[in-house]
Amino acid sequence: MIALVHQLRLEADGVVSVRLTDPDGGPLPPWRPGAHVGIELPTGLIRQYSLCGSPKDLGGYRIAVLRERRSRGGSEYVHSFLRPGQKLRIGQPRNNFPLVDADRHLFIAGGIGITPILPMINQLGRRPWRLAYCGRTSGSLAFQDELSVHNGHSELFTDGNRLSLKKLLAEPRTDTAVYACGPESLLAGVEDAMRDWPTEALHVERFAARPKPARPNHEFEVVCARSDRTLTVPADRTVLEVLQDNGIPVEGACREGICGTCQVRVLGGRPDHRDDILSEAEQQAGDRMFPCVSRCAGPRLTLDV
Ligand SMILES: Cc1cc2nc3c(=O)[nH]c(=O)nc-3n(C[C@H](O)[C@H](O)[C@H](O)COP(=O)(O)OP(=O)(O)OC[C@H]3O[C@@H](n4cnc5c(N)ncnc54)[C@H](O)[C@@H]3O)c2cc1C
Ligand code: FES
Structure with a gap:
């Protein structure tokens, strides 16, 4: 378009x-x-x-x-x-970061991470929500005028007035959905501070791929159920590259496992998830994967392509 x-x-x-x-x-x-x-x-x-x-x-x-x-x-x-x-x-x-229904919402935004959160808080309006919005200086925090409409719901944090994630997230709650978006240091801090919370409470959107240690790759087969073809994915190629090279229509954009464009349904086999989109529970479900980065945990995967 x-x-x-x-x-x-x-x-x-x-x-x-x-x-x-x-x-x-x-x-x-x-x-x-x-x-x-x-x-x-x-x-x-x-x-x-x-x-x-x-x-x-x-x-x-x-x-x-x-x-x-x-x-x-x-x-x-x-x-x-x-x-x-x-x-x-x-x-x-x-949308890889949809707003779920909950009694209370807590939003944690770092800098430009405010962008997906702004429409969420506007949708929630007068329902119970809080926003902790952090940046180096007040001048780096966008949309403060729009946030001021929701008087008393948001608090701004800067280098002179730093947010304590340990304090904010000290008490695990079953009635609260926590949404976090911002730089990796902030997201890692939120994940760390929420270790004792229910796993489904945290919703994270990453704008850049998380640094990960290199993992060994092995060769495996991909059965393309709709196209009725079986392809070999060598250790040095991604599933997406092999699908595209063989004319199987799957789109890719970021090729880093952060945008969701290449998502495919998994019909059989166990994916080796390496993306930064799916939660632990969604990875366990094993019914979809991002072939730009994710691979196969066994000898064969069957995909709905
Ligand atoms: C779902 C989603 C939503 C997003 N929403 C926004 C938004 O609302 N506003 C916004 O400004 N951005 C957003 N982004 C990020 C945006 O897409 C771009 O990545 C960003 O604008 C930077 O692009 P760039 O080409 O300038 O920088 P890039 O070169 O893409 O660099 C971006 C960051 O990645 C690091 N980097 C550089 N090279 C590599 C590499 N080879 N591998 C891994 N990391 C590297 C850099 O240090 C830098 O911090 C979003 C990303 C995603 C996935
Ligand atoms: S191309 Fe972005 S997640 Fe695969």
């Missing part, structure tokens, strides 16, 4: 928001809080951005992009070259 860059706005130090519309003025596909879209930049790079406007406004999508200091080009392009009037190819909204 093609989208028009309608407007760019500086939202905080190093954060710019972009409003994308349909070039013919029509409605864009619907989405729910937590969703993101893949955006193909004119340089050919595809990057994912959480939708941070209102799901009721299908006249446009709002995304907000942080300028990454160690950019491979995506955020750098948005900040330095993207201008109103440009057209971009974007994907359908995809």
Whole structure:
């Protein structure tokens, strides 16, 4: 789908928001809080951005992009070259971070990690929720004006007033869904502080792949049930590469196990999950996998492709 860059706005130090519309003025596909879209930049790079406007406004999508200091080009392009009037190819909204029903919600956002959380708190409105929003300085925290509407629900933390995750998450609760998005150091701290909580309480969205130790790979077979073909995945290739090389239609974008574009259903065999999307319980279920990074724990996998 093609989208028009309608407007760019500086939202905080190093954060710019972009409003994308349909070039013919029509409605864009619907989405729910937590969703993101893949955006193909004119340089050919595809990057994912959480939708941070209102799901009721299908006249446009709002995304907000942080300028990454160690950019491979995506955020750098948005900040330095993207201008109103440009057209971009974007994907359908995809949601790996849906808002679940709970008596109470606790949101923990680090910097640009506020983007998927903003539509969630707007949807919850007056229901019981709290937001701990952290950044180095107050000037780096985007959308403070929009958050101030929800008086008393949010607290801002900066280097001069640091958030204590141990204190915030000291008491495990069965009535609270915790949503966290932000840099790896924050997410690792949340996971650590919630070791005694029910596992299903925590919902995390990662914007970058978690650093992982290298694991040995072995060769295995993939049975493509719908295409009626059996392919061999060598130790040095990914399942996605082998599927695509053999004309099996599976899309890929990040190729790092963080965006969800390549998801396939598993019909047989035990996947060796290496993504940063599925929770432990979802990995145990073993009914879907991300073939850009995940492999097979045994000799054969059967996929619905
Ligand atoms: C579901 C989802 C939603 C997202 N939503 C947002 C959003 O709302 N706003 C936003 O600003 N960003 C968001 N992102 C991140 C975004 O897609 C881009 O990754 C980001 O803009 C940086 O792109 P880049 O090309 O500038 O930097 P990249 O080069 O992609 O670098 C990004 C980070 O990864 C590290 N890195 C660099 N090279 C590698 C490598 N080879 N392997 C692993 N890590 C590396 C860098 O140190 C840097 O910190 C989201 C990502 C996902 C998956
Ligand atoms: S391509 Fe992004 S998760 Fe596989």
